[in-house]
Amino acid sequence: MDHQIPSLYHLRCPNCGSGEYTPLGKKRNLAQQVAVGFAAGAAPLLATVVANAQARDLTEIPPLEYKCAGCKKKYQSGPLAADPSEILAEPCVVNFTRAKKFQGAAGVYTIYLNGVPINTVRNGQSFAFQTILRYNTLFAGFGNGMLYRVLHRFEAVPGRTIGVVFDGVFRPLP
Numbered sequence: 001m002d003h004q005i006p007s008l009y010h011l012r013c014p015n016c017g018s019g020e021y022t023p024l025g026k027k028r029n030l031a032q033q034v035a036v037g038f039a040a041g042a043a044p045l046l047a048t049v050v051a052n053a054q055a056r057d058l059t060e061i062p063p064l065e066y067k068c069a070g071c072k073k074k075y076q077s078g079p080l081a082a083d084p085s086e087i088l089a090e091p092c093v094v095n096f097t098r099a100k101k102f103q104g105a106a107g108v109y110t111i112y113l114n115g116v117p118i119n120t121v122r123n124g125q126s127f128a129f130q131t132i133l134r135y136n137t138l139f140a141g142f143g144n145g146m147l148y149r150v151l152h153r154f155e156a157v158p159g160r161t162i163g164v165v166f167d168g169v170f171r172p173l174p
């Protein structure tokens, strides 16, 4: 099977072509599959760096459901294959922190990079991950496969380290 770098940069609504959306998460019948898939491929909690720069078999990554901001229709998609022009000469490291306390902060969250679950975090925990793509999208999800209806798009810088904090919304760290 072909291995490619997962990307959401060119994700578009199949109905109207809009690239703006609200992430919803797995449809209920897919949630279990996602949990299993993540457990099998999960990096250890608080790993110094979660290597996410590798190419993957995209057909093995469960699709997520999105609500289009344009036509309001829902659609599902897995990550797309990154175009070579999206790939950096060297990876960027992202230090991710889940803020200690905020409304509804109980439980373990799953963090998704470009549509792929990469790690889980509890209150106040941090981890670092790499991305090899210039244009990146982060989601945060609950244990049942549903997502916070917020996303964070950021442009990675090759060879540099950047920071992101999540406290209900994502915020870039200076």
Ligand SMILES: [Zn+2]
Pocket (backbone or CB within 6 Å): 013, 014, 015, 016, 017, 018, 068, 069, 070, 071, 072, 073
């Ligand atoms: Zn649409």
